[in-house]
Amino acid sequence: MSLTLATDATAPRQTWLEKLGPGHVILAVALVLYPLVASDFFLTQIGGYSLIFGMLALSLMMLAGYGGMVSLAQITVAGIAAYAIAILGNNNSNVLGFGWPWWLAAPFAVLAAAVASALIGWISVRTEGIYTIMITLAIATATYYFAQQNYAIFNGHSGYAGIHAPSFWGVNWRDPKAFYYLCLGFAVLSYAAILYGAHSTFGLTLQAIRDNPRRMRALGYDVTAHKVFAWFLAGIIAGLAGVLLVWFNGRVSPGTIGVDVAIDVLIIAVIGGLRHPIGPFLGALVVVLMQTFAIDIVGAERFNTLIGLVFLVIVFVSPDGILGLWGRIKPHLAQESLRSGP
């Protein structure tokens, strides 16, 4: 019982709609109706891409926020799924490509990513804090160089090209609208799973382990097993993101899983906020918009400086990211409406 108290303050009994909250309903309607106003570019390159990176950052948020394990290897896990799709399915790089149908390749890729994630977790759960970051960074870097220099499996620097999103049920899932809804579907699924999981027995145990591993061990919980299982679950989300990413790009190469991208994922999670699973998606949207449009604002030579400055300002103004910013503005808004009332 004492564990329930440790979570976010939620009232014990609520109806489903109350539990969902007006914010979620408005957000869901807006996201579903988004294709009505957005161009194809905004659907895939901003919408889809943000959702994919949101999912990647979400898997990191789950590990870091609930488990206290900051990982830099989420893009590596996604990359394993992406490479698995390229290798098991079809590609036009004349290397491997076993031609499995998507319904076999995609679940297998996600499973492979989850198992790899569990392995990475198994290696890194013995460490804590900055050492977890270092060991996962080492894994990410090693995988990047391994992919870059291994020709038999990864086809080196060029990687794999010519990978197509599947067509089934009469829908070509690479079409902008279809692809956006595909990303949205999986993002919502992952988001809901995390929200639900955070209040499940496992989620609560994980948070308790984060707060006091020694006490949990004394109570008889297998701390390592719980943590490794959390890595496995995070790996499923990252793996799904990886499958979507390879369908989105139509290609995968070491550049996809580079160390800079691994750090991008961390930046997304941090500037979005780690307290609530919506944070990573907010962060992803901001980062993707910045990366796409900064060059139009300040020109080709200085745009990376602008991106860096914006991130600095966000973290400076609000250490817990955009979510924290909202938490700070909300009471002001409430007061404002009281004052300006009739």
Next chain:
Amino acid sequence: MRIHRRTLLALALATGLTAPSLALAADDTIKIGLLATFEGPFTVLGEDGERGAMTAVEEVGGKVAGKTIEIVKGSSDASPDSAVRAARKLVEQDGVKVLVGPLSGDEGLAVKDYAKTQPTVTFINGTSAAQDTTLRNPAENFFRFSTDGAQWMAGLGTYAFNDKGYKKVATVAEDYSFPYTQVFGFMAEFCKAGGKVPSKSWVPIGNKDYSSVIAAIPDDVDAIYVALGGADAVNFLTQYQQSGGTAPLIGGSITVDQTVLTSKGKLRDVLIGTPAAGPTADTNDSPSWTKFLEQYKKQPGAFPSPSLFAHGYYVNMKAALLGFEQVGGDVSDGGAKLRDALSKLSFDTPTGKVSLDKNRNAIADIFLTEVTEGADGNLLNKLVKVVSQVNQTLGIPEDEFMKLGAVNRDNPSCP
């Protein structure tokens, strides 16, 4: 109240961004996308490419066919993913009908694949020089008025063997499609002349520590063929010199480019006398090159002499502008007329005549050079010989050339 206003502002901004790209561009402007690397290890090269492209635009006073040219820039970090992402933004968001770029080999291969999905957009290469961008499985709407990396090597292998007397050469090159193409071009001639290449080292882009590579080079080689670009070339050459290496060098096209020659330090002693080949030569004294040199130098931050990236982007941008001129700036038919005009285009560049083959790849002059010290102390590529009108199959009949196989790390080989 203040916060409300701010929220409204944010909302307005957000809707402005989400609205399908507003047709702000009037009919009297021509939008051209310019895709180059403004991030990562090739930033310096990308910036010089931009200078080259802008030289071509300024040469015509920023106007073509009576319309104002608007350049929209996109940036990649030399990885194929980022190049495709930037190309998508320029095409799908900014609505450019002609895109000039990208800069490096694998980027070119990726953008060619993307070009196939955008048949109404015309893609004109920047400086990317992988062979298979145009030779195998080309895209109908991808044009390359700059030559490929194997063509750039024309004459060098024979020169190294006959004139320099190098019989045994080790190669050090970056590990992706463009350096494969360069090594292929060099070895095609060098092996044919009777030379041997006992060891080939492939290093990742952005490598910092070359000690293991240097240790792996056999002691008994007559020279080292180096095909590295930008910061990688500077790092390797510095470390090779510091480790006491004395073997003479043979340069790939971008190894002894202005982007490397202008770097400070003791490198200069090592580099002087290095033979290389490429699409440009600094001491070319033809009037068209001198004229180009003057116009290039007006660009901010220009090198003493334009690098081959400035040259490549210049030639390709120039081709785009000439194409626009011929069709009166009209791309309303999905660019079909423009592409037709481009494929028949033949014009004089600062480095001689350029025309296209059936794969839309350039046939142009190649320059054999040697690094020397100029009068003002700058290092320069002295022109040794011009190999005129090199085609993509290096003068070998096409079916015979195709039998040599696709360029990769193991092809060709003559240990």
